[in-house]
Amino acid sequence: MSEAPLYSAAGDTEAVLAAPGLRVSRTRPLARFAFRGDPAAAGKAGAAFGASLPMTPLAANRVSARAALWLGPDEWLLLAADETAAAIAVGMATALADAPHALVDVSERNVALLVEGEGAERLLNTQVFLDLDPAAFPVGMATRTLFAKAEIILWRLGDEAFAVECWRSFAPYIEGLLVEGARGL
Template identity: 40%
Template structure:
């Protein structure tokens, strides 16, 4: 795992007008995964979670998250302790099912946004209607000027995956949005 986390220990906690918490997500294993969709069943077995087949769908269980972000592309998250097991399972699969599994854990960090005003905080820098985004969906999009993967985990909880080099910028925008929410601007 990568030692430096630019957001380590940071948290924004707003209590009014409604509770809103923005915090660095715990470190985890992250992968960019590409495969022929016809072999999705075998890939699901290797990952230990049924990978979604529809672009935009996301599934989560046992600390793992899988987001279908393209016709043959998935963003995978697993607990740090499971990284080597995931890599071994996909390596064993490669002889019979060609695919690409790339460790991107060194490149990205996560930010969790939770509370009644989570969508409002995100709306400040995302160019689409966040409120219309269904639960258990995700997409690659732009947050201000940074590319992110956005996952809506519940009605009031989102997760941003962003390149480490843009994490402080995204955090700054979220800090400003949180302050505006707090001041009811």
Template identity: 50%
Template sequence: MLDTPSSAGHSTMPVSADPLASLASGSPRRATARLTTLDRTARLVFRGRESAIGPAGEAFGVALPREACRFASNEGRSALWLGPDEWILLAPGAQAGPIAAAIEAATAGLPHSLVDVSSRSVGIELSGPKAAFVLNQGCPLDLGLGRFPVGMCTRTLFHKAEIVLSRTAGETFRIDVWRSFAPYVWSLLEEGRRELD
């Protein structure tokens, strides 16, 4: 399992790159649909049998939600239901290695899979009264508050890219998108809010 990058034995610290850096720096402010990149987060995909689900959540610090398309949060960490045996665990600002080690220890011998995907995707937040309108320009889901309530999450599509969409507040959505698709998604979100104030 991966661990923290270090500069041990090397003169320079490793430089991590954000595929949205240049797009985000030139992004206009629009109050009705604010667009921001989210800070680096540890991401782990947990999949497994019934016996491993409870211990995994306990070790992570967030019980893995059993209701379809819901996420649970605790002290900044979130566990997102993506499928009946699949969750993505988010720990903003944390390193994946120690979290993975803790979960592996708690689930040793129980059938499961834990994979570090921290670098696989990047996070985007869209918030404001027009956030749902902007998302609906490429997302085919009903984003009415009654149909996509706070606490809901799901894989879906935004135009031609797959995303993981969660509603963290009434007017706030979090988008997790694979790294190479992120500029495409960001650019279309920009296009979608171009006509807004």
């Protein structure tokens, strides 16, 4: 993984939660796309996007300030911090002109929360019922799952760092449950 930032905390807002060994913060906006296509289209999409689309379940591929997260056999979430969504869409449309696919800009639909610190796993496990031990959910793994009753995409960024991608309308609900969960830790 390159050290160029993909997710970074929004500078003009305070953390959702800051406690010893734990921090939850909203990130700066990203360009986000839902991509669907067969393996041939995925190959072209990855080349045009600048980060190949992983073909392995639960995998993510990050190259500099771009990432592709596997969500299903023909579905990926594409994230980019370094360009506008419009520029990415134009480049990918050109590369995929002859390939059946679907590319939908979801930049305004989604937001991301960074959950970081030594208590990140325990805090997430207050509402996410997956084994988040590094042996079961290693760095780089990404999956679509539930956070209480909200659908999220959970991506382990580091030993003690996770990104929680969610619909913008669910973010206050998730943030509230994270704050409540931290009280019980």
